[in-house]
Amino acid sequence: MEGERIEGDFLVIGSGLAGLNFALRVADAGKVLVITKKERSETNTNYAQAGIAAAIGEDDSPSIHFQDTVRAGCGISNEEAVRIMVEEGPSLVMRLVELGVEFTKKKLPDGREVWDLWKEGGHSRRRILHAGDFTGQHIERVLIERAKEKENIKVFEDFIAVELIVEDGRCLGAWVFDEKRRKIIPFIARVVFLATGGGAQVYLHSTNPSIATGDGISIAWRAGALIANLEFVQFHPTSVYSREKRERNFLISEAVRGEGAVLLNLSGERFMEKYDERKELAPRDVVARAIDKELKERGEEYVLLDLSPVGEKKIKEKFPNIYRHLLENYGIDITRNPIPVVPAAHYLCGGVKTDVNGRTSIRGLYAAGEVACTGVHGANRLASNSLLEALVFSDRAARDALEFDEPVPLGLRLRFREGKESIERIVLVHMRERIKKTMCDLVGIVRNDYRLSRALRILRLLNEEISEMFSRVPVSRDTIELRSLSDLAYLITLCASMRKESRGLHYNTDHPEPRKEWERETVIG
Ligand SMILES: Cc1cc2nc3c(=O)[nH]c(=O)nc-3n(C[C@H](O)[C@H](O)[C@H](O)COP(=O)(O)OP(=O)(O)OC[C@H]3O[C@@H](n4cnc5c(N)ncnc54)[C@H](O)[C@@H]3O)c2cc1C
Structure with missing residues (x-):
C-alpha cells in the first residue's frame, strides 16, 4: 500500500497517564502525534478509583515506601527502578498539582490544611493521594485539557496501532488503522512511545475497560522486543458480582477495606482471619486467593463486602462515586446492604521490558505505564503504585527521548499487505x-x-x-x-x-x- 503517510517527531500510542504525560513533556521539542484507540479519555487511567501513592506524609519517607514496594515484590523487584520511583515520585505528583490536579485535602484541628492521605493494603503508611473517589478520571481530564493547549500535540481518536515499523533494529513508526475510514496508514516518527496500558480483558472477569486487550505487548513482541514477567497477573479481590454479562466488572476500591469494610461468606461469617493476620488489609493476592478458596470450598459464586463498620456518613463522604454507582446500576444501597463481590483480573505486572529510562530492546521504541515492565512491581504490585510508575517512567522516557536524535532514514519503502477474504x-x-x-x-x-x-x-x-x-x-x-x-x-x-x-x-x-x-x-x- 503506497500513498498517505503521517509524519511527526514523536509518535505516542495511547492517551492514558503515561501517554499524555510523555506528550506534554516532549511537546516543546517537536510535533507529537498521539493515537488512541477510542475517544481519548477511554483508558484504564480514567477508571482508577483510589489514587496515586507518594511518600509525602509526615511519618513517611521514600525509604519506607521503597521497603513496602520491595516487600510486595517478593524478592524480584528491580530495586534501582523502585528507588527511582519512590524518590522522584513525590515531586512529579506535585507537578500534577501544578498542572491543575486537585487532590483532596483535609483540615486539621489546628486549622492547617493537609493532603487527605488514604492507606491501602500492603502500605505501612497513609500515602495515597486521591481526588475524591474518582482520582483517575480527574487526572485524565486535567491532562487532556493541558494537551489541548499545546499546538504541537495532535490527538487522533479511533486510530488503532496494528504493527510497529522496524528496520534494522530501529523503530520508525507504526501501521495504524483509521477505524472511521477503515484505512491503514503509516505513522512515521523519530521516537515511538508505547503507552497502550494493560490487557486484563484477556480474562473472563476483568475490571479493565474494553480497550485493555494487550495490543502494545502483542505488537512489541511481534516486532522482536523483549517481554518479561507476564505470569504476574493481579486479580482485584473485590469487583462487583453480577449475573448479567457486563463489559467490565465494577471495582470496589481497596480503600473501602482500609476504612473498615469486612468480607463475609454467605453464612455471614468473617473469614479473612483464617488466612492472614492482617485480615482484610492483607495484600491483594492474599485476599484474592482467600476468596477463591472460600468460594471453591463452599461452592458459592460470590462473597459479601460489608460496609456497615464504615458507617453511613463516612461512606457518603468518602466514597460518593461507589455509593452512587452501586445504587444506580445494581440497585444496592451500600450503607444498608453488603455488596456481592468476586476477584477479577485487574493489572499486569509484566509487559514490554524496559530499562529505567523507558527504553525497550528496540532502538527508538520507548514504553511506560502498564504496557511496560520496569520491574518495579516484581512479583506483585502494591495498590496505587501503578499510576505512580506510569508518571515517573513516562517522565524519564520523555527526558531520554528528547536526547534521541537519530533521524528517520530517507527513502523508507513502506508496504502493508491486507487480506481481502471475508469472515463472519x-x-x-x-x-x-x-x-x-x-x-x-x-x-x-x-x-x-x-x-x-x-x-x-x-x-x-x-x-x-x-x-x-x-x-x-x-x-x-x-x-x-x-x-x-x-x-x-x-x-x-x-x-x-x-x-x-x-x-x-x-x-x-x-x-x-x-x-x-x-x-x-x-x-x-
Ligand atoms: C478499575 C481500575 C481501578 C484502578 N485503580 C487504580 C488506582 O487507584 N491507583 C493506581 O495506581 N492504579 C489503579 N489502576 C491501574 C491504573 O489505572 C493503570 O495501571 C494505569 O492507569 C495505566 O496507565 P497507562 O497510561 O499505562 O494506560 P491506560 O490509562 O490504560 O491508557 C492506555 C491507552 O492506550 C490506548 N490504546 C490501547 N491499545 C491501543 C492501540 N492498539 N492503538 C492505539 N491506542 C491504544 C487506549 O485507548 C488508552 O488511550 C486501576 C485500574 C482499573 C482498571
Whole structure:
C-alpha cells in the first residue's frame, strides 16, 4: 500500500497517564502525534478509583515506601527502578498539582490544611493521594485539557496501532488503522512511545475497560522486543458480582477495606482471619486467593463486602462515586446492604521490558505505564503504585527521548499487505470467548502444571490459527484485538509455565514454595 503517510517527531500510542504525560513533556521539542484507540479519555487511567501513592506524609519517607514496594515484590523487584520511583515520585505528583490536579485535602484541628492521605493494603503508611473517589478520571481530564493547549500535540481518536515499523533494529513508526475510514496508514516518527496500558480483558472477569486487550505487548513482541514477567497477573479481590454479562466488572476500591469494610461468606461469617493476620488489609493476592478458596470450598459464586463498620456518613463522604454507582446500576444501597463481590483480573505486572529510562530492546521504541515492565512491581504490585510508575517512567522516557536524535532514514519503502477474504463476526467472537475462558479456567488465580500445559497447547493452536487468519482478512478493531488477546494469553501462559515455583501473584500448587533459582525475572525474547 503506497500513498498517505503521517509524519511527526514523536509518535505516542495511547492517551492514558503515561501517554499524555510523555506528550506534554516532549511537546516543546517537536510535533507529537498521539493515537488512541477510542475517544481519548477511554483508558484504564480514567477508571482508577483510589489514587496515586507518594511518600509525602509526615511519618513517611521514600525509604519506607521503597521497603513496602520491595516487600510486595517478593524478592524480584528491580530495586534501582523502585528507588527511582519512590524518590522522584513525590515531586512529579506535585507537578500534577501544578498542572491543575486537585487532590483532596483535609483540615486539621489546628486549622492547617493537609493532603487527605488514604492507606491501602500492603502500605505501612497513609500515602495515597486521591481526588475524591474518582482520582483517575480527574487526572485524565486535567491532562487532556493541558494537551489541548499545546499546538504541537495532535490527538487522533479511533486510530488503532496494528504493527510497529522496524528496520534494522530501529523503530520508525507504526501501521495504524483509521477505524472511521477503515484505512491503514503509516505513522512515521523519530521516537515511538508505547503507552497502550494493560490487557486484563484477556480474562473472563476483568475490571479493565474494553480497550485493555494487550495490543502494545502483542505488537512489541511481534516486532522482536523483549517481554518479561507476564505470569504476574493481579486479580482485584473485590469487583462487583453480577449475573448479567457486563463489559467490565465494577471495582470496589481497596480503600473501602482500609476504612473498615469486612468480607463475609454467605453464612455471614468473617473469614479473612483464617488466612492472614492482617485480615482484610492483607495484600491483594492474599485476599484474592482467600476468596477463591472460600468460594471453591463452599461452592458459592460470590462473597459479601460489608460496609456497615464504615458507617453511613463516612461512606457518603468518602466514597460518593461507589455509593452512587452501586445504587444506580445494581440497585444496592451500600450503607444498608453488603455488596456481592468476586476477584477479577485487574493489572499486569509484566509487559514490554524496559530499562529505567523507558527504553525497550528496540532502538527508538520507548514504553511506560502498564504496557511496560520496569520491574518495579516484581512479583506483585502494591495498590496505587501503578499510576505512580506510569508518571515517573513516562517522565524519564520523555527526558531520554528528547536526547534521541537519530533521524528517520530517507527513502523508507513502506508496504502493508491486507487480506481481502471475508469472515463472519461470530467466528471472531467465538475465538475471543475461547481465549478468555481458557485463561479463566486454566491460568487463573491458582494454577498447576497440568492446567498450564493444557492451556499452552490450546493457546498455541489458537494463536497459529488467528495469525494465519489475520493475514487473510481485512483489518478491523475485532481482528486487531483478537490477535492481541491471543498473543497475550499465550505469553502469560508461557511465562507461567516457565516459572516452576510460587511467588507473589503466581501460585502453582505443584510448586507451592518460592525457589532461590527463580529469584529473577522471566524474560521472553
Ligand atoms: C478499575 C481500575 C481501578 C484502578 N485503580 C487504580 C488506582 O487507584 N491507583 C493506581 O495506581 N492504579 C489503579 N489502576 C491501574 C491504573 O489505572 C493503570 O495501571 C494505569 O492507569 C495505566 O496507565 P497507562 O497510561 O499505562 O494506560 P491506560 O490509562 O490504560 O491508557 C492506555 C491507552 O492506550 C490506548 N490504546 C490501547 N491499545 C491501543 C492501540 N492498539 N492503538 C492505539 N491506542 C491504544 C487506549 O485507548 C488508552 O488511550 C486501576 C485500574 C482499573 C482498571
